[in-house]
Amino acid sequence: MASTPDGSVNYPLCTTPEPGGWQQVVPGVLWIRLSLPFQLDHINVWALDGGAAGWTLVDCGLGDPRSRAVWEGLLRDPLGGRPVERVVATHFHPDHIGAAAWLVERTGAGFATSLTEWLFARTLSAGHDAAADAVVEGFYRRCGLDEEALASLLARKGAYSRGVPAVPATLTRLRAGDRLPVGDRDWTVIGGSGHTAEPVSLHRPADAAGPDLLISGDQILPRISPNISVWPSEPDADPLADYLASLEGWNALPADTLVLPSHGRPFHGLHGRAGELARHHAERLAEIESLCVEPQTAATVTRALFPRPLDPQQMLFAVGEAVAHLNHLIGKGRLERLAGRHDGMPAADLYRRPDVTGPA
Numbered sequence: 001m002a003s004t005p006d007g008s009v010n011y012p013l014c015t016t017p018e019p020g021g022w023q024q025v026v027p028g029v030l031w032i033r034l035s036l037p038f039q040l041d042h043i044n045v046w047a048l049d050g051g052a053a054g055w056t057l058v059d060c061g062l063g064d065p066r067s068r069a070v071w072e073g074l075l076r077d078p079l080g081g082r083p084v085e086r087v088v089a090t091h092f093h094p095d096h097i098g099a100a101a102w103l104v105e106r107t108g109a110g111f112a113t114s115l116t117e118w119l120f121a122r123t124l125s126a127g128h129d130a131a132a133d134a135v136v137e138g139f140y141r142r143c144g145l146d147e148e149a150l151a152s153l154l155a156r157k158g159a160y161s162r163g164v165p166a167v168p169a170t171l172t173r174l175r176a177g178d179r180l181p182v183g184d185r186d187w188t189v190i191g192g193s194g195h196t197a198e199p200v201s202l203h204r205p206a207d208a209a210g211p212d213l214l215i216s217g218d219q220i221l222p223r224i225s226p227n228i229s230v231w232p233s234e235p236d237a238d239p240l241a242d243y244l245a246s247l248e249g250w251n252a253l254p255a256d257t258l259v260l261p262s263h264g265r266p267f268h269g270l271h272g273r274a275g276e277l278a279r280h281h282a283e284r285l286a287e288i289e290s291l292c293v294e295p296q297t298a299a300t301v302t303r304a305l306f307p308r309p310l311d312p313q314q315m316l317f318a319v320g321e322a323v324a325h326l327n328h329l330i331g332k333g334r335l336e337r338l339a340g341r342h343d344g345m346p347a348a349d350l351y352r353r354p355d356v357t358g359p360a
């Protein structure tokens with residue numbers, strides 16, 4: 001979730017759609033831009049023309065009244081009132097899946113994503129139980145957040161279901177390697193992991209009409225590093241290992257693939273960008289390792305990595321990202337975690353280099 005140098009990419013399209021607007025990327029592939037009411041500012045969604053079968057929409061924005069009003073306009077123009085065959089969600093995050101249930105009901109479209117992303121969305125949209133609330137509070141206490149930060153995070157309860165009031169009740173399950181026919185062209189599902197557990201990307205090989213296309217979701221973005229976070233439900237996870245493996249996987253696609261990302265602009269430079277993001281994480285890991293010469297909490301590591309003021313949503317992603325890097329370093333044997341206890345109660349965990357002996 002940090003801004004990173006994007007010197008390895010270039011942007012072949014000269015213009016960018018206005019919020020709620022659209023433009024053609026290649027014949028049969030439309031780039032639609034939806035605005036978002038938070039710092040991310042916008043999301044790109046992609047409309048793939050399947051001819052008589054109708055449109056395939058990839059991602060769809062938040063499930064709020066404003067998005068629905070914009071979609072009503074888009075269904076008329078540029079989609080021309082023609083059928084929508086399916087809505088694909090690249091992953092369960094609200095800006096990608098929020099309007100899916102409404103669109104499916106409104107248009108009669110099918111819905112497709114991976115099983116894991118669908119289950120996450122269904123579970124989170126259904127709301128929290130009290131046991132989960134206690135787990136969330138315990139996790140962030142062990143991260144060392146102060147009472148004020150803790151209170152503002154806990155006050156976000158229900159934020160997911162506000163962005164995603166409903167999730168389609170049935171799905172067509174997408175798995176890595178599946179072929180997704182759109183008109184007379186096939187897109188191939190590319191798997192991966194890291195930003196979420198089982199995101200879906202779509203690749204279409206080059207032909208006479210245009211270059212290789214990759215709809216990448218949030219797994220690779222041109223200007224920001226996708227958030228890689230550990231969440232309270234799986235506190236020992238190492239999503240960064242998954243993400244770094246996924247970055248290497250992009251080398252299997254042609255170097256001149258035109259990448260259609262969820263945020264930012266379509267870009268060339270897939271391999272260079274993957275390398276840039278891998279270096280960004282390697283630098284972060286080294287930075288954290290040197291900080292942990294002195295024992296640190298996840299909160300102090302977060303403040304070192306993200307020194308700017310953070311709103312509660314940004315804080316959630318920032319702490320999650322810090323823990324993702326800490327867990328990765330533990331997995332590599334480069335750090336150790338000392339479980340925090342104070343008067344028999346859980347307190348902030350400390351992280352330190354195993355080769356440094358200190359008071360902790």
Ligand SMILES: [Zn+2]
Pocket residue numbers: 091093195218
């Ligand atoms: Zn996302």
